[in-house]
Amino acid sequence: MELLSPVPPGWGYTLLVGLLHSLEIAIGATCLGLLIGVAGAFGKLYGGPVTRDLLAVYTTVVRAVPELVLILLLYYAGTDLINQVLAAMGYSRVDISGLAAGIFVLGFVQGAYSTEVIRGAILAIPQGQIEAARAYGMPPGLMLRRITLPAMLPFAIPGLANLWLIATKDTALLAVVGFFELTLATRQAAGVTKAYLIFYLAAGVLYLAVTLFSNLIIGRVEAWSRRGMPSVKEAR
Amino acid sequence: MSAEASAINMAVRASIWLKPHRIVLILIALALVLCAAFFMRWDWLPQYWEMGLMGIWRALWILAVTCALGFALAVPLGLAQAGGPIWFSAPAKVFCTVIRGTPLLLQLWLLYYGLGSIFPQYPWIRESWLWPYLRQAWPYAVVALTFSFAGYEGEVMRGAFAGVPRGQLEAARAFGMSRWKIFRRIWLPQAFYRALPTLTGETVLQLKSTPLVATISVIDIFAVSSKVRQDTYLTYEPLLLLALIYMTITGILVFVFSRIEARIPVKIG
DSSP: OGGGOSSTTSSHHHHHHHHHHHHHHHHHHHHHHHHHHHHHHHHHHHSOHHHHHHHHHHHHHHHHSOHHHHHHHHHHHHHHHHHHHHHHTTOOOOOOOHHHHHHHHHHHHHHHHHHHHHHHHHHHSOHHHHHHHHHTTOOHHHHIIIIIHHHHHHHHHHHHHHHHHHHHHHGGGGGGGTOOSHHHHHHHHHHHHOOHHHHHHHHHHHHHHHHHHHHHHHHHHHHHHTTTSOOHHHHO | OOHHHHHHHHHHHHHHHTSHHHHHHHHHHHHHHHHHHHHSOOTTHHHHHHHHHHHHHHHHHHHHHHHHHHHHHHHHHHHHHHHOOHHHHHHHHHHHHHHHHSOHHHHHHIIIIIIHHHGGGOHHHHHSTTHHHHTSSHHHHHHHHHHHHHHHHHHHHHHHHHHSOHHHHHHHHHTTOOHHHHIIIIIHHHHHHHHHHHHHHHHHHHHHHGGGGGGGTOOOHHHHHHHHHHHHOOSHHHHHHHHHHHHHHHHHHHHHHHHHHHHSOSOOO
């Protein structure tokens, strides 16, 4: 048990740093994914034919290829591309930080899923609300901010909550490309001390704690976003 | 459907693809593929394609076995949560929560490195008939993926079992069916029909989890592509081909499942 203590002979501090990195990536990736998702959903619903087809290709391809393969592809391709662009513009090569690359890669993957979630949620808004907003002469930006986003929220939150939970677990995949997050920290600690079972169980408990805590928050947020609407149980 | 109607159907389907902007997009995509074929290096293919086929076969085999075993495990898990007494439903719920709350990669490494390092310490395990299997990597991969599938699908089956209308089960009981017969003839088939649409998604998710087994030294198609990358120092070509292979398998899976789904009665309940 002293292996898990947070002071140096124990590895607890390393694990907690890894957990912090995992959470940073998950939060960043979810935010980026949400931005891509909102833009993608509007493109799919209101965009021109070319935009729609390109977005369909994006969501289909990203959802059909394993995350691990996408992470490897985007990790190498993304850093390579940025360096080539920088070289072409006459700057020297830079080392892309693992954090930024991880957020970009997972955000790109999350974007495809949240596009579909948000598109479905916007379609679930009663059509009359959007027509009423148009009839009031709202410009599209104001309509997005005042009507579409708040009205779609109760429909989108269950799907988006699932995506957040998937994001926290997908950060573990970044261990394969060598980013220092909870799973890689666990592997290093276990490899040095040879106490494999203890460390993997401890990391599992940490991930589980994040999930359970998130579920608690999500329940509150969902109740808040559905305020004024009939509860799910009554509607049945 | 008459021949004329099917011809009209074909024409409609073709006209969906032959809009002007789509033709341009398809031509651009073809140009990209041709560029990739001509300007990238593919000379390693003859040397590795046999290994690649083995890898694809192994990935599909793991997918089929873990989905079948996982579903077999998901039925009792769902049943226990939907209608079981507390001492069945509570452990089933804990199992599903733990599996769904931790990353699969961690579960895999916990089994392989964690349990794998514990087992050799006990002489009676090393002398048992299981030892030749426990020394290899694939049993751990199969167990981890099976548990993962069972955890996610168990939750789906819970909803499916709970969604079967009470009246159906009461009618079966009124006919004097035994509990096992009710389960076999009424409850399980209707729950299965309800769960079938999600089964497609779960199977595709499971396919996308299989490359993780490469991290514990099972040689699937992902591991083959990593080997090609190490041997030839190529970054993109093996990964792009790998992505294409997975997309093809996903497409085939979705097509097969849509065929199965089309065969079941639409109206249930």
